[in-house]
Amino acid sequence: MKRMKLDLNQFECFQCHACCRQEGYVRLGENEASKIARFLEMDILAFTDQYTELTIDRQALSLIEKADGACIFLTDTGCRINTVKPVQCRQFPFKWRFKNWYKICEWAIRQKENLTPGKAKK
Numbered sequence: 567m568k569r570m571k572l573d574l575n576q577f578e579c580f581q582c583h584a585c586c587r588q589e590g591y592v593r594l595g596e597n598e599a600s601k602i603a604r605f606l607e608m609d610i611l612a613f614t615d616q617y618t619e620l621t622i623d624r625q626a627l628s629l630i631e632k633a634d635g636a637c638i639f640l641t642d643t644g645c646r647i648n649t650v651k652p653v654q655c656r657q658f659p660f661k662w663r664f665k666n667w668y669k670i671c672e673w674a675i676r677q678k679e680n681l682t683p684g685k686a687k688k
């Protein structure tokens with residue numbers, strides 16, 4: 567099957583937050599746990615106890631998920647820790663992405679619609 571070509575130079579996040587509802591780790595990089603804890607006005611140990619888990623490779627902490635699989639910090643109005651969200655979140659979909667990511671990303675879906683033969687580019 568021919569791979570869809572998306573021009574990420576045109577990327578514009580529509581804030582649909584579908585990527586925050588996907589399975590998988592939201593890994594915390596160096597100092598990110600303390601940065602988020604400070605933002606939430608929490609003690610670092612209380613923050614890691616309440617909001618993180620150890621990744622299976624035991625190399626990092628990851629934010630936990632809600633019962634529905636969404637990130638614990640996803641709210642009805644968006645990311646609760648937006649200003650201090652992990653680098654991993656900021657780098658999607660430029661520096662990393664998962665298989666078939668374009669099927670959930672609103673921007674990519676719209677791009678794909680525009681790339682479908684027979685559909686006029688809006």
Ligand code: SF4
Pocket residue numbers: 585586592629637638639640641644645646647648651652655
């Ligand atoms: S930290 Fe924020 S941006 Fe990152 S997955 Fe969670 S809700 Fe989404």
Ligand code: SF4
Pocket residue numbers: 578579580581582583584585586658659670671672673674
């Ligand atoms: S799925 Fe795509 S458009 Fe939606 S918030 Fe994530 S990056 Fe932005």
